[in-house]
Amino acid sequence: MTRDGIALEADLLGKTYGGRSRGWALRGCGFALPAGRVCALVGPNGAGKSTLLALAAGLLRPTEGTIQAPPREHLAYVAQDKPLHPRLSVADTLRMGRELNPGRWDETAAQRVMADELDPHTLVRDLSGGQRTRVALALALGKRAELLLLDEPMADLDPLARHQLMGLLMADAAEHGTTVVLSSHILTELEGACDHLLLLHGGKIRLDGAVDDLLAAHTLLRGPVADLAPHTVVESRTTGRQLTALIRHEGPIEGPWDTQEPSLEDLLLAHLRTTPEGVPA
Numbered sequence: 001m002t003r004d005g006i007a008l009e010a011d012l013l014g015k016t017y018g019g020r021s022r023g024w025a026l027r028g029c030g031f032a033l034p035a036g037r038v039c040a041l042v043g044p045n046g047a048g049k050s051t052l053l054a055l056a057a058g059l060l061r062p063t064e065g066t067i068q069a070p071p072r073e074h075l076a077y078v079a080q081d082k083p084l085h086p087r088l089s090v091a092d093t094l095r096m097g098r099e100l101n102p103g104r105w106d107e108t109a110a111q112r113v114m115a116d117e118l119d120p121h122t123l124v125r126d127l128s129g130g131q132r133t134r135v136a137l138a139l140a141l142g143k144r145a146e147l148l149l150l151d152e153p154m155a156d157l158d159p160l161a162r163h164q165l166m167g168l169l170m171a172d173a174a175e176h177g178t179t180v181v182l183s184s185h186i187l188t189e190l191e192g193a194c195d196h197l198l199l200l201h202g203g204k205i206r207l208d209g210a211v212d213d214l215l216a217a218h219t220l221l222r223g224p225v226a227d228l229a230p231h232t233v234v235e236s237r238t239t240g241r242q243l244t245a246l247i248r249h250e251g252p253i254e255g256p257w258d259t260q261e262p263s264l265e266d267l268l269l270a271h272l273r274t275t276p277e278g279v280p281a
């Protein structure tokens, strides 16, 4: 069980596949995600995002540390490969969702995701990747879970379907106060949709917090090359005598620079481009 007001909490969480000597997929991860947040889980390939989501879903066990999530019947998990029963039809898949979640199943939410896009008689094995995603999301939303764990849910959707389903997901989460953790490589799709951020790099958490707080703590700065102390430089580039830098500011910024708050994409790209050891989280 999780603490009051916290939907997902990890403490010194570590996971290794095939023994400690084989290296760590995650190590020393700690965070407490407030309930009702829509959290973007971001990081390069191999950072540990799928591992973290599978641990949260209870499909993997930690090698060390703990992760606390709502019980299985109160969470929904959509894995990256959207595993569904290939021999069931779309209609039977949704019927199974209804029967496995008696008293809780939200048919309206599931049908909203389906949006009459698919023939209910089609077998799952005959669906395209994007169509399977739609069915998997319908099952997840129909379950009316407290916590939705979505591993790259939009990756194989066309731009229109992505836009429609992302909007629907956000509206549904806001209406029901659902906590969502959503991994994605599509940074533009996260801007405006997510209010919390977890950035994983090299199996460790590099950024964790409310998006607004993280953006307000950073500054994008342009101007003459100079020492940026006491600020923490996340990333800097110099062209001739011109400096462009993303800093985590320590107090007011005094100097001849143009400053602005970064976009979420600026912030993420700067942190993703730095080496895992480069920036204190």
Ligand SMILES: Nc1ncnc2c1ncn2[C@@H]1O[C@H](COP(=O)(O)OP(=O)(O)OP(=O)(O)O)[C@@H](O)[C@H]1O
Binding pocket: 017, 024, 025, 043, 044, 045, 046, 047, 048, 049, 050, 051, 052
């Ligand atoms: N079943 C497995 N057996 C062995 N190693 C694994 C297994 N699954 C993941 N790993 C390793 O764990 C690390 C984290 O992988 P994970 O899939 O969690 O990363 P990810 O951030 O989801 O990556 P991607 O963005 O490519 O989906 C990687 O080094 C990966 O090779």
